Amino acid sequence: MAALTRPFPELNSEPVTLAILGAGAWGMALSRLATHNGHQVRLWSRRGTLSLEAAVAEAEVILSVIPMKGVPELVERLVALNLPESSILGTATKGLDPATTLTPSRIFKQAFPGHPVVVLSGPNLSKEIEADLPAATVVASETAAAAATLQRVFASETFRVYSSSDPLGAELGGTLKNVIAIAVGVCDGLNLGYNARAALITRALPEVIRIGTHLGGRPDTFFGLSGLGDMLATCTSPLSRNYRVGCGLAQGKPLEQILEDLGSTAEGVNTAHVLMAIAQRENIYAPISYQVHCLLKGEITPQEAVMALMGRELKPEAVDPGKIEPVQPPRP
Template sequence: MTASATAPSNLSNSTHAPAAQVLNLAVLGTGAWGSALAHLARYNGHHVQTWSRRGELTLAEAVAQADVVLSAISMKGVANLADQLQQSSMPAQAILVTATKGLDPETTRTPSQIFRAAFPNHAVAVLSGPNLSKEIEGGLPAATVLASEDQAAAETVQQLFSSDQFRVYTSPDPLGAELGGTLKNVIAIAVGVCDGLNLGTNAKSALITRALPEVIRIGMHLGATEVETFYGLSGLGDMLATCSSSLSRNYRVGYGLAQGQPLDQVLEELGGTAEGVNTAHVLMEIANREEIPAPISRQVDRLLKGRITPQEALEALMERELKPEACDL
C-alpha cells in the first residue's frame, strides 16, 4: 500500500463530517501500517505529510509544521529516527505517537521509552490494538487504543483518527499498551507453530490462555501500571488478532518453521518485517537479567535460534512440572 490521498475503498464510499479541529499530521514510515493510518487521518479531513527514507521530502520538511508526529517505522530504525528528529525543527508542542511494536536490541527499550528519553518535554503516546493493516486498508471496522500519560494529548490523537469505521479508546498506561502489542508477537510465532503442526483447537486455546499471564507477568515487571491493560484491546485483543490470522507475519513465521522451512527462507518470503523474531531475542535477554519466568517465549527463542525443533519445543512445554493453574510461573 503506497502513501497517497486516496482513502481505503470502503471509506471512500461514505461521507464523514469534517474534523472539529484540523491538525497537521506527519507520518514517518510509508509501509502498510503507516499508510493505513495516513489514510484514516485524511478521511477525517486532516492535513497529512508522509516521509520515508526513499521519499522526496526530508525529515525536517515533513515535521516542520506538525501538530502530531507519528512513527510507524520498523523497530530497527527507531533509535536512529529519534536522533534525526532531535536535529530537526519539529514544533515544541508536537505530540509524538509511536505505532511500532518491538524492543531495541541495544538498549532493550520500547519505542516510547526511546522517544521519551530523547524528547522529555513532548507528550508521547502509544497507538496499539488488534489492527491488521490490510483489513483497515479495505475499510473494515476496527478499534485501537491510544495510550499516554498526558490525557489532553491522548484525546487530541483520539479525535485525529476516530471515525465511523475506526474506533479509538484512550488509556493512561502507555507502557502497558506498548508491551501488550510487542510481546504478543512472540506468542503469535508459537501459535503459528501450533497450527503448523496441526495440534488442534484444544492445544491452540490452551497455548493462548497460558500465554496471557506470561505477557502480564513480564509487562507488569517492566513497568506497566494497570493489569487491566493486558485484558483490553492492546493486550488480549491484539493477541487474538495476531494469533488467528494468516495476515500476521509473526504467525506465518511459526507456521513456516513448523512446516520445516528454514527461518531465513520464511523471512524472505514474508515481504515485510516480523518483529516477533527480534523481540524474542531481546525479551530473553531481559528475562534472564531480571529473572522473569517466560517459558513459552523461551521455547520460541530457542526455536528461532535453531537449538530445538518445533516438536521439541512442544515437548518442553508439555513436560514442565505440574502446578496449579493460578501459579505465577
C-alpha cells in the same frame, strides 16, 4: 475497496497537521484514515522524495510507524531538528530495541522529555483497515490532551479509537504478543488442533501480564484491546506476519527464507531475543517465549518446543508470582 464511512463530526472539527514517518502498509492505512477525516498528512519514508525536515516542519503530531530497528536512528535525526515542545510525538511500532531493551515510546521519552508521547496499539491488521472493516484501537499517553488529539485524528464510524493513560502497558501488550503469535503459528502449522491453540493462548496471557507488569504496565491494560485483543487478532489470522513465521518454521522452512518470502518485518523475531535478555536480567519466568527464542535460534525443532512445554512439571493453573521458577538460561 469499500469507501470509508463518514468520521465523527464532533471529533474532527479542527484539522491537524500530521507527519506519518513510515510508508509501509500500516503507515499508509493510518494516512488514509487521517486524510479522510480532513487532516493534512505528510507521509515520509526513507525512499521518498520528501525530506524528514520538510515532513515534520510545523507538524502538530509526528507519528512514527517504522520498524523497530530504525527507531533509534530516527529519534537521533529528530533531535537534531529541534522540534518545538508543542509537537505531539506518537509511535505505532511494536518492538524492543536490542541495544537498550527499551520500547519505542521510552526511547522517544528519553530523547524528548518535554514532549507528550502517545502510543497507538491494538488489534489492527492493516489489510482489514484498508478494506474499511470495523476495528478498534487504543491511543495511550500520560498526557490526556495528547491522546485526545490522536483520537480526533483517526476516529471514524468504522475505526473506534479508545484512550488510555498507560502507554507502556499498551506498548508492551502489542509487542509481547508478537512472540506468542509465532508460538501459535507453530501450533497451527503442526496441525495440533483447536484445543492446543486455545490452551497455548490462554497460558500465554498470564505470561505476557507477568512480563508486562514487571516492566511497569498496569494489569488491566493487558486485558484490553492492546493486550488480549491484539493477541487474539495476531494469533489467529494468516494476515499476521509473526503467525506466518511460526507456520513456516513448523513446515521446516529456514527462518531466512520465511522472512524473505514475507517481504516485510516480523517484529516478533527480534522481540523474542531481546525479551529473553530482559527475562535473564530481571529473572522473569517466561517459558513460552523461551521456547520461541530457542526455536528461532535453531537450537530446537518445533516438535521439541511443543514437548518442552507439555512436559513441564504438574502444578496449579494459578501460580503464586513469588514462588515461580526462574527462566531457563539459553543453551550453550
